[in-house]
Amino acid sequence: MTDQKTVQPRFKRLAADDRAAELVQAGLAVLASGGITAFTIDNICKRAGASRGLIGHHFGGKDGLLAACYAAAYAPWFQMFNAGGTPPDLPDLIYELFTDRQFRRDGLNIWLALWGEIAVNAHLQAEHLRHYQAYETAIRQSVARFAQERSRQVDAANLATALIALLDGLWLELCIAPGLMNTHKARRAVMALLEPHLGPLA
């Protein structure tokens, strides 16, 4: 009979936070590839190599996991736009958003799936609104500072509104018409909005 010591462990115990993070990453991967209808307990556990009971244990259930996925998707943005911090320089921001690393279909598919849920889920929508307002404030301040540095008079609030919508729309286009959208086209579209008001950005 096999020595107990040589038996392969059935699973590896992780710290609670580590396991939760793995499940969130699996959830994001499932959203990226299959959208919100693929976001099921079975799909996520298969992806994470874990058992279905863990979702209830760590998140209280599927809805809690989705909320955690939203928070994880938002975390990089939160760092970038956190109220109280200095908003990024506008050219740096635009540059960064349209690198191949950021302007990627799978990552933006996550947002498209989440938007679909935010539209009909009051709980998620309330949380999104809090983040959105911080984001809008940061973008508006970036625009205002850039204009002021170049002695340009602009309606920063309106330009921020238009910029935010344009960014979201370009993301959406990459998801639903990927062959027709790329970083080059996206950058030029953004410049078409900003440069007449702010002058050259590059």
Add this chain to the structure above:
Amino acid sequence: MTDQKTVQPRFKRLAADDRAAELVQAGLAVLASGGITAFTIDNICKRAGASRGLIGHHFGGKDGLLAACYAAAYAPWFQMFNAGGTPPDLPDLIYELFTDRQFRRDGLNIWLALWGEIAVNAHLQAEHLRHYQAYETAIRQSVARFAQERSRQVDAANLATALIALLDGLWLELCIAPGLMNTHKARRAVMALLEPHLGPLA
């Protein structure tokens, strides 16, 4: 015993096309209020006051119904942007898109739900791409004609790309942050993009 004549009919027979149209309308209503996860045979039949077997009978199943819903959602756009017809005047188009009748959350929720599915459903995405290219052509021609009439030199393709993305982004914003977006803000955002390139539109 009750006379046969006075018995209330159990259901009303409709022409096949009429019943199919009702089911499509029910499907769109379900997408508008609950998103793609609420798009189930039971929800749609409850909404239509019909029996589940009709979905299979008229559409071959749920996927066929979703395709029909997409076609129905697209039909008004098809009329507006049909390749071969005259694209609308740009100011008329912008005016029309941001009336309270068109810029409405429930209608735009349908698109948000469909976009989520288009992103991950190859069949639907292929159909969408056909329509999208006709739409882009029409918008580009509207922009080009408007610019030409005012002796303005613009990159019509780039401006059309930006305009399409901005329109989609404004729709999206109405769905996910409805308290913060309205027709007035949306119009002004569009003008911020177009007027520096094309001159006054109103």
Add this chain to the structure above:
DNA sequence: TTTCTTGTTGAACGATCATATAGCAATTGC
């Protein structure tokens, strides 16, 4: 080596899902 902590599994359960289809029944035609 034994005990303890708690992460984890995976099956049971009831609900919901989409499809298939026998047969009912509204309505028209003869």
Add this chain to the structure above:
DNA sequence: GCAATTGCTATATGATCGTTCAACAAGAAA
């Protein structure tokens, strides 16, 4: 009044869904 047409119901079926939880087991501590 009866027959024909075909729209339509509603049930059966197997699969998938999310939640629950008893009990297992990895790994640390004593």
